[in-house]
Amino acid sequence: MSAEKLRLDKYLWSIRIFKTRTQAAAACESGKVKMNGAAVKAARTVNIGDQYEVKTEAKRWKIEVTGLLANRLQYSEAIKHYLDITPEEDKQFNQRIASSFHTGKRPSKIGRPTKKERRDLDDFMQED
Numbered sequence: 001m002s003a004e005k006l007r008l009d010k011y012l013w014s015i016r017i018f019k020t021r022t023q024a025a026a027a028c029e030s031g032k033v034k035m036n037g038a039a040v041k042a043a044r045t046v047n048i049g050d051q052y053e054v055k056t057e058a059k060r061w062k063i064e065v066t067g068l069l070a071n072r073l074q075y076s077e078a079i080k081h082y083l084d085i086t087p088e089e090d091k092q093f094n095q096r097i098a099s100s101f102h103t104g105k106r107p108s109k110i111g112r113p114t115k116k117e118r119r120d121l122d123d124f125m126q127e128d
Helices: 008-014 021-029 075-081 088-099 115-126
Strands: 033-035 051-055 060-065 082-084
Touching: 008 021, 008 051, 060 088, 075 082
Parallel strands: none
Antiparallel strands: 033 051, 051 060, 060 082
């Protein structure tokens, strides 16, 4: 494959916005990747200077292509091939999403009672 022709899904995967190329292609097909406000397909050819809006599960990006990268490299090399031009309000949105990330632990005093709380509640209800 020559360097001039590079698919959008492969580019988004190689610059590490998506973990797999399949995820990148799925995002393109579902309209989560846009160029000039219009959804683009995974097979679209990427050119230097193109600007894309990308929505992932955790983040909103606005990137400008500064170099073509066909193979996945380490993060420190991959970030040299695009320019993050995400607006400030989207960066703040990304931080809010990250801060509210659910760890799987139940917040204290919310939801189902613990075993001890259930016993205490049963004892309370039976005292007639």
